[in-house]
Amino acid sequence: MIVINGLYKNFGRLEVLKDINCKVNEQEVVVVIGPSGSGKSTMLRCINKLEDATKGQIVVDGIPLNSEANINAIRREVGMVFQRFNLFPHMTALQNISLAPMKVRKMDRAAAEKIARELLAKVGLSDKAGVYPEQLSGGQQQRVAIARALAMRPKIMLFDEPTSALDPEMVGEVLAVMKDLAREGMTMVVVTHEMGFAREVGDRVIFMDEGRIVEAGTPEQIFANPHNPRLKAFLSKIL
């Protein structure tokens, strides 16, 4: 589903990603962990071209990421959820969700709103259709953001620390939505510090440090039997 080959990314002289190679299969849930600044967000953002790779190749769903036309095609297939939600503050929850299907997929309003309502129900917010983001709690905002991404019917979902900006009591409701998605067979790449989620839902865990993938394996292997000393140090701090 996603193939990354020899990916490098520099910001000016700063090398943020160094020779990233990895593959995500269909219906797989890959959890990315690693210390702050290790390049997790940057890797995710390269997958839907919010950042341009400096070198290397990324193929998403058989489409190589190169021309502008391909980029728009890929963005339609890849949903992204951000740490800071990034809901559109001037639109209601329903409008946030139905806008892209209408403008990008050229759906008519009735069809787009029907999908939006279904998705709101799915994330447990049926009663919030007409509400603006500022009136929602962080957890509710993030669930709307997930619904918004799902409205494009993506084949892949990218999550960049979706629960890091949330108060602890709201983390569970967002993770529950993500678990549902995983159970339904969505292909997911999730950057998170929620080790419980990684163990329970992750098919594979990737540990990044200083711009490289240092160790990868099943959650079992990574958590119970880590090899790399930096991974061991990281886990001892976080678990």
Place this chain on the structure above:
Amino acid sequence: MDFLAVMLKYLPVLLMGAVITVEVTVASVFLGSIIGLFAGLARLSKNKLLYYPATAYVEFFRGTPLLVQIMILYFGIPQLAQSLLDISITMNPLGASIVACSINSGAYIAEIFRAGVQSIERGQMEAARSLGMSHFQAMRYIILPQAYKRVVPPLGNEFIAMLKDTSLLSVIGFEELMRRGQLIVAQTYQTFPVYLTAALLYLIMTFGISRWVAYMERRLKTGDSH
């Protein structure tokens, strides 16, 4: 003659000048907003063919006095046309006034729009793009509707500045408020009461605009996110 009597006597003529001042200001800020929107967006573009011309435009018209710009347009351009192309053109004062003020205003408004767009959090554009929207769609549906609220107060200031600056149009004989005053003074030598009346009329107009902007600002704030 009593000052007050002079003021009242010439008030109607000056009022008609004030109406023309308002008309030219509204037309110029309106056209300037259209120019400014495109120039402002061009200044945000990564495309050098858009960025550099727009930047040159903004720098030139903000970096030179409006009075000089008016003189170049009204007196300079006809001479240029005469000597280069051997055609004689006579400028229409109204047309030249609106053109000069619109282009000047556009340069300031470009910067207002640019700042407004840049004040919107980067995540908004990224979220829109990640949903497959084109850059244009993201601007149209996400960025500009949010930026427009932040642009109202500085646009109000530009409106006030432009209204006062239209008095410079008197140098080309365009009969707005200031020019009307000059003409009356030339006939009557009643310098103080006539210019004082003009000043009061300017004050009433700028005060009206600033009240209106404050009202808009309050309305936009109460409904901040919608």
